[in-house]
Amino acid sequence: MQFGFGLHPKWLGNGTREQFLTPFKAAGLTDLEFTLHPGTDEWESMGALAEECARAGYPCHFHAPYQLPFTLSGFASNQRDAIQKMYAPALELVERLAEENHLVPSLIIHGATANASRAELRRDTEAFLTWVLSATRHARLMLENLPPKPGFTRTGESREEVLDIVRQFHHPRLAICWDLGHDYLLGYTELPDADFLRAVKHVHIHDINAAREDHFPLVFGTVPWQADLRALASVGFDGAVIMEINGYRARVVERLYERMVESFAMMRDVIAS
Secondary structure, eight states: OEEEEEOOHHHHTTSOHHHHHHHHHHTTEEEEEEEOOTTSTTHHHHHHHHHHHHHTTOOEEEEOOOSTTOOOTTTTTTOHHHHHHHHHHHHHHHHHHHHHHTOOOEEEEEOOEESSOHHHHHHHHHHHHHHHHHHOSSOEEEEEOOOOOTTOEETTSSHHHHHHHHHHHOOTTEEEEEEHHHHHHTTOOSOOOHHHHHHEEEEEEOBOOTTOOOOBOSOSOOSOHHHHHHHHHHTTOOSEEEEOOOHHHHTTSTTHHHHHHHHHHHHHHHHHO
């Protein structure tokens, strides 16, 4: 099991990459993840940072675009060409960095979200996954479980649906990204069964505050991440556990930087115990 961080250029501030990462590395960090949104203000800086980190030897993973206007809705019907055009630059960057730096990156994908039927959105998601599998050679696709979004239906709002899609494809480069915070927001109180756990090859970890806002360091004790990680270890999970922090939201946490480092140390200690 490897531990990593969802890195953004803003985390570095006026410092260097290694100034920011060294304390995390001392606490157990090895991997990094980058969220890609082509055509946005952060696209060039994010791509440059990902390239820099890949060349420096970090195992790098990537989150496919998911913020509007990026959407999978309509992919199986009349929006396929437009959606492919939007996503192509991100796929090309992932594949190039993988080829040049001998990476086997996870590529996290959110299923379709829209005010539409669950069946329609599942068709969109499955058609999109089929296309991405055909358009890539190195990336390992990870379909993520998603929390409820008021007014919308989302593919992946249950463990059962995510597992069913992955099983249906039965493809060696398609597995589950289990987001532990999303799992809590979906209302699960029991650990997944072994079939689900064995299909998990990538993990997102973060905590949730009293207002049910997510993507905080592991400071509230809301998400039962200790039991989750131990359950994954029991089935031989050897993927990356990526801590996703919303820097804007989490800035209210006192000693934020230190608490993030402490979170890595706690994860390491739980697995070692």
